[in-house]
Amino acid sequence: MKAKLFSTSVSADPAHWVAKYADYLYSYAVSRLEDTDLCRDLVQETFLAALERLNDFKGESSERTWLTAILKYKVIDVYRKRNTAWLLSGGSPDGEPEYFESDNGHWKEAYAPQAMGIEGEDATTRKELAGILEKCLKRLPALWFAVFSMKHLDELKAEAICRELKVTPSNYWVILHRAKVNLRACIQKEWR
């Protein structure tokens, strides 16, 4: 009797999932993927996947945490599918300029960083920078956006990001480096 009571108190309650968690899960996905139609589908898929795994829910974490974990894998799957293997191994996307000389690694003259006046970080430039940054982030290949969102939104350490994206640490640094150099170049271009 006691055992039964316990098992009811921790069982999932799918009849109220949408009302309780849909907006939360949807926000989680949108802040990581931006594509709202896709995010809506992912939320639906998350609920259906969770239904099939109801027995896995042991009540050790909250329902919300459990559902978020399922959604998280779906988001990472999107990141991985959107990128061909060469991006994951540290390559750059089509049309991406080579910022450094191939023989000695020096900045190419056309791409060498120039002072923008963002270095001082006063309130006005910070605001302006945020707007440009948002614009430039939208242009990044999904994988590069993913790395930034995992790093800054999920606050994951390098090791955890490598595990989730299934990349080696040395590839991770190359990916992060390329992404940041690209982002900086975009900001410089947009800055006036």
Add this chain to the structure above:
Amino acid sequence: MGTIKKIQYNCRHATLLIEKRQEKPLTLKERVQLAIHLAGCSVCRLYLRQSRVIGRALQHLFGRSGERGYTLDEQVKRDMQEKINERL
């Protein structure tokens, strides 16, 4: 080109170390390489300052987007719950 010369001029390597250093401590060898490079390269010193500013701006931007809530259309939600109920 000698090793020192190679490091001195390799901005690609130096900027990668700059990114790495913002996340984890560099090895002694990497620290020496970066110090030698930065001592002689004003462009990478500038990159370093800008990279940090951009890093903080990213932190701020993502911090805000995490707080921002998005809501699904009520009709979409009803459809979702219906699909769940069909399978219960």
